[in-house]
Amino acid sequence: MLVYRSAVIAALGGFLFGFDTAVISGTVKDLKSVFLLNDWWLGFTVASALLGTILGAATVQVPSNRWGRKPTLILMAFLYFLSAVGSACPWNLDPTAMTDWDWYGFLFARFIGGIAVGGASVVSPLYTAEISPAKSRGVLVAITQFNIVFGILMAFFSNYLIASFQLGDLGWRWMFGVEAIPAAAFFFLLFIVPESPRWLIGKGRSEKARPILDALGTDSGNVDEEIGIIEKAIEEERQHGKEKLFCYRYRFPIFLAICMAAFNQLSGINAVLYYAPTMFTIAGAGAALSMFLPVVIGLTNLVFTIAAMYVIDWFGRRKLMFVGSIGYITGLSIVAGAFYVYSPEFNVSVANVAAVTAKETIEKTEKALETVTPETSEFLTVELEAAKQALADAEVQSREANEAFAKIRGRESDGTVPMAGILIVLGGLMLFIASHAFGQGACIWVFIGEIFPNQVRAQGQALGNSVHWILCAVISQLFPPLLALFGPVAIFLGFAGFMVMQLLWVIGIMPETKQIPLEEMQKKLGIKQ
Numbered sequence: 001m002l003v004y005r006s007a008v009i010a011a012l013g014g015f016l017f018g019f020d021t022a023v024i025s026g027t028v029k030d031l032k033s034v035f036l037l038n039d040w041w042l043g044f045t046v047a048s049a050l051l052g053t054i055l056g057a058a059t060v061q062v063p064s065n066r067w068g069r070k071p072t073l074i075l076m077a078f079l080y081f082l083s084a085v086g087s088a089c090p091w092n093l094d095p096t097a098m099t100d101w102d103w104y105g106f107l108f109a110r111f112i113g114g115i116a117v118g119g120a121s122v123v124s125p126l127y128t129a130e131i132s133p134a135k136s137r138g139v140l141v142a143i144t145q146f147n148i149v150f151g152i153l154m155a156f157f158s159n160y161l162i163a164s165f166q167l168g169d170l171g172w173r174w175m176f177g178v179e180a181i182p183a184a185a186f187f188f189l190l191f192i193v194p195e196s197p198r199w200l201i202g203k204g205r206s207e208k209a210r211p212i213l214d215a216l217g218t219d220s221g222n223v224d225e226e227i228g229i230i231e232k233a234i235e236e237e238r239q240h241g242k243e244k245l246f247c248y249r250y251r252f253p254i255f256l257a258i259c260m261a262a263f264n265q266l267s268g269i270n271a272v273l274y275y276a277p278t279m280f281t282i283a284g285a286g287a288a289l290s291m292f293l294p295v296v297i298g299l300t301n302l303v304f305t306i307a308a309m310y311v312i313d314w315f316g317r318r319k320l321m322f323v324g325s326i327g328y329i330t331g332l333s334i335v336a337g338a339f340y341v342y343s344p345e346f347n348v349s350v351a352n353v354a355a356v357t358a359k360e361t362i363e364k365t366e367k368a369l370e371t372v373t374p375e376t377s378e379f380l381t382v383e384l385e386a387a388k389q390a391l392a393d394a395e396v397q398s399r400e401a402n403e404a405f406a407k408i409r410g411r412e413s414d415g416t417v418p419m420a421g422i423l424i425v426l427g428g429l430m431l432f433i434a435s436h437a438f439g440q441g442a443c444i445w446v447f448i449g450e451i452f453p454n455q456v457r458a459q460g461q462a463l464g465n466s467v468h469w470i471l472c473a474v475i476s477q478l479f480p481p482l483l484a485l486f487g488p489v490a491i492f493l494g495f496a497g498f499m500v501m502q503l504l505w506v507i508g509i510m511p512e513t514k515q516i517p518l519e520e521m522q523k524k525l526g527i528k529q
Helices: 002-010 012-034 039-059 061-067 069-088 100-131 134-164 168-177 180-192 197-202 206-216 223-240 248-266 269-282 287-315 317-341 343-369 374-409 419-438 440-451 454-508 518-524
Strands: none
Touching (some): 002 012, 002 134, 002 180, 012 039, 012 069, 012 100, 012 180, 012 287, 012 343, 039 100, 039 454, 069 100, 069 168, 069 180, 100 134, 134 168, 134 287, 197 223, 206 223, 248 269, 248 454, 269 287, 269 343, 269 419, 287 419, 317 343, 317 440, 317 454, 419 440
């Protein structure tokens, strides 16, 4: 049927959303080395796409309302493709000829990819909701959410697969570049879907919407009746659009939306998704294993997202958030505990890996300096000096880590990490991601959409969206320098502390919104009529 085909194609925007979000996790180490980034600028590089996401989500309504849903999605697909190619090929393909301008080009490519993510996060589910009959709308919109999580899993798997080919300096480029394939497919497939009939009717083009509604199907079975219902709803929305969100009567739903969106990011979910291989490297996993274990995390996320989709209307939002909060706290505490108990082994492993990486960089750079042009020799000289300093720091760190190991364990370190330590970290992160999928991941947008009355619902969802993406960018930016400053134990305990606050919020403040009529919900939240 046309409606299912169109919904699946639109949901590719969600797939690319998830893929683009997680793909950078496999490239963090290479980006830091290639562009000579310290922890602060590494965080900025990772967060650059999120800055575009904030802009895209905030402004996409302009082209969506002016040009239509379909042309806007086509534009997002083009930006996805442009970002994939631009991220993979910033100016110089030769790694020995990189300059600061290559980094600027990379940041720009990631930024426009972020615009596509933000735009698609709004328009893909909007388009699907507008083309779907009410009886199947929930399932069809859920396809987009499923595809986001599936995209994250495929990004992790793609990174692992490319890393296993051992492509050297080209590996990180391929990780970004493969996104061009689904982006191109999304672009061309959009030409065979219809425009949203609701948008057409809103623009006074009901006659053009009529055959599309007939092909998509209607709730009443009568196209003329459906057009009348849509016209009435659009007129009511235009009248409601004059209502202001930020006023005293909406203070409680505004508070709830901000808390829900803030706690979503203060759990550390995006820090884990963006830096998963880094976490496993710190835990002592080898290069191949640190790229494979995020695939397990992504698969766990997918399985529990599907489970949550089935039970959210059965258990209710509050129960899922309660269970998710307990799981968050337990999983994060397990990870922090593992990093604390096995810290002697982890510290030795991290220092050894840093020393080996620095030596490889020195050898590669010295060899490159023999043949490069004068224009790039200055950049490589800086890289060489940075690598030599990194080697010196790693040797000091290794000596101190080995001394600490001998003092704590009463024996000399053999440089290996017990598999038990890595598996405990994996288990804690699996519990963490499952709790997110079952709680916050399933509830956030449903809950925020339910607590606002019709006249300000779009503004309320935009508020939640803004808080969510701004905090996502801030945490992604700060995670690398804070990790280097405080270590993983303090970081994960900090996230767990925020989730204790979320648990108290769920128990004491969060209302249940499952199957509550609008009038009763407004009374429950203290919204005066």
